[in-house]
Amino acid sequence: MKIKFIFSLFILVLISCNQQKEEVSKINSVEYWGENPWPEIRKKRINTLLPNALKEANVDCWLVICRENNNDPLADHVGGENAGGTAAFLFYNDDNGFHSKVFSPSGESTALDELNIHDEVVPVERGKSAIEQAVTFIKAQNFSKIAINSSQSNSTADGLSYTQRQTLESFLGSDANKLVSSTEVVYNWLSIKLPEEVAILTKAAELTAQFQIEAYQQIIPGTSTDADIAKFLKQKMAEYGVKDGWAPDQNPNVNSGPDRGHSHATDKVIMPGDVIQIDFGIKLYDRWVSDIQRFAYVLKEGETKAPKDIQFYWDSGKAGSRAALAAMKPGVKGVDVDRAQRVLMNKANSEYVMWSTGHPVGYVAHDVGPNLGGSQSSHVRPASEKKLKEGMTFAFDGFHAWKREDGTEKTISVEEMAVVTKDGARYLTKPQEELILIKSH
Missing domain, CATH: 3.40.350.10 (Creatinase/prolidase N-terminal domain)
Structure with missing residues (x-):
């Protein structure tokens, strides 16, 4: 019996070592991994x-x-x-x-x-x-x-x-x-990034979006909490050897309840009917930072698609995000990019959203450069009057906010990343086209 036990223990150790080698191999094979540029x-x-x-x-x-x-x-x-x-x-x-x-x-x-x-x-x-x-x-x-x-x-x-x-x-x-x-x-x-830096930010954006999709696949409605999903994303960061895009306590912010602003994930249980927000960023080479949000809806029993109101909120926010991207080009002021999507927000009867449409992102989540905001404010910040230039990189949202049945507010903020080009702007990674749907088990 003792020999059998020792042999079993030896086998478990071998399996564990092989798994660790596979993980190390995976980290070393990641495309961005290598000498710090x-x-x-x-x-x-x-x-x-x-x-x-x-x-x-x-x-x-x-x-x-x-x-x-x-x-x-x-x-x-x-x-x-x-x-x-x-x-x-x-x-x-x-x-x-x-x-x-x-x-x-x-x-x-x-x-x-x-x-x-x-x-x-x-x-x-x-x-x-x-x-x-x-x-x-x-x-x-x-x-x-x-x-x-x-x-x-x-x-x-x-x-x-x-x-x-x-x-x-x-x-x-x-x-x-x-x-x-x-x-x-x-x-x-600092507001201008070299092509080499845009390439690194592109990899950061791709990984950030990929990790969030994987995180949503872990949700078990009625069991999983916002904090559980945040913990999964922390594990992905460790697996790939990347750091937090901003303060670790608030990255990622997973929120299936009413708006909490910049905050940490709580122990709220994710339930059918919830709209879930993940606001998440990673840092590559301890230097370049991403900032992307992805949204999901938890289907109620018998539902095969999101209710009309939730779908409308999503479509409205997505339209605002697309309008903001279309407005980005060299010579355009940040305040005008903000205005482009605010027009659609007003038409869709969105509740007021205090956040700017977007901000520069690069060396930090809120980097140096034009602020994409101010069109709905009593005064425009100086940075919103700055003009966009080729090589600037931004994280930006399309908003739709509404009052929930309990009187609290919820906002869909379709946040993507883009770089300003010679004659416009382009996404750094494939944008979210559809609201992610999570089935109730």
Whole structure:
């Protein structure tokens, strides 16, 4: 009996090991998996997109100060993520073209120079100030406008600390009046994605949509909870080695009840007659983020299709999403994209929805770029007045909201992802065409 038991245990261990090998093999065979492309993409972004971003912002020079632990949000976009002592990164245009120059502590300058990101890395001796040496160079160039990361409207462009600014201004003296916010530089630079980045975002969108379809297939009405389905999606993320697109506690948001806004999945049991929303995003290479929603209806006993009212709500939201995509093209303002689908919402007698039609998505779920909103607001946010450009990527919705029998509200928000092209926009993955129907068991 003991030999038989040991043999059985051995067989179970072998099966477990084989299953683990299969899982690892699956992860390694995923098309997007491989060496992180960020280093080369970053270098290309600096050399091809940043020169024009400086010109569009009408500044001569952009200064980014990096340091250890409490670093600038843009440190890893400019190559300063490994800063220990204070380093000053300069980007500027002159008659000879675009240049990047870094004043780095000598103990780190060799490694930074070997990355071959910047034209020149100047070692700063121990005890000397990188900021002071950068200012000496800036004064010699006689730049008229120097952009720094201090912004009231863009947190990504607001990384300069109060004490860093004090130090900078003390070295600049009377030239401190040349300092301007980098808001427009950062906006013009980060809002555009390279084709290589669009390809990665496309893979992220495809996986996000695929995982949600699989999640809906797990539902057992009357048994499964919203939290159960969220847990399944977390397992898919672990299986594929991807991270959360936003705060882990609220990703994914699975909601089969009334609207909860940005929130976590609860232990509500999914029942026949429920409309289910999954709002979900993943992050690839710890860098590029997706944001997609998929909707389903749980059939009641005897139903073979969604009731007319639910089907109408779905069709209305879908029509709004398609109208928003059709409105996206270079030169169009974000507020006008919002208006395109709001017109249909009004015709369909939708309840008011406070959310914008869409937002940029890329490095974070709510990225830098034009906001697709404001047409129904008392005031339009500055970002909604910005014009769309080729290479911008968005997550956007078509809305329909209604009052439920208990007086609460429910919103269908047909959220897809798209990239702006030369003469329009295209989806990053196949959009949801039909409301997913879940049979009651």
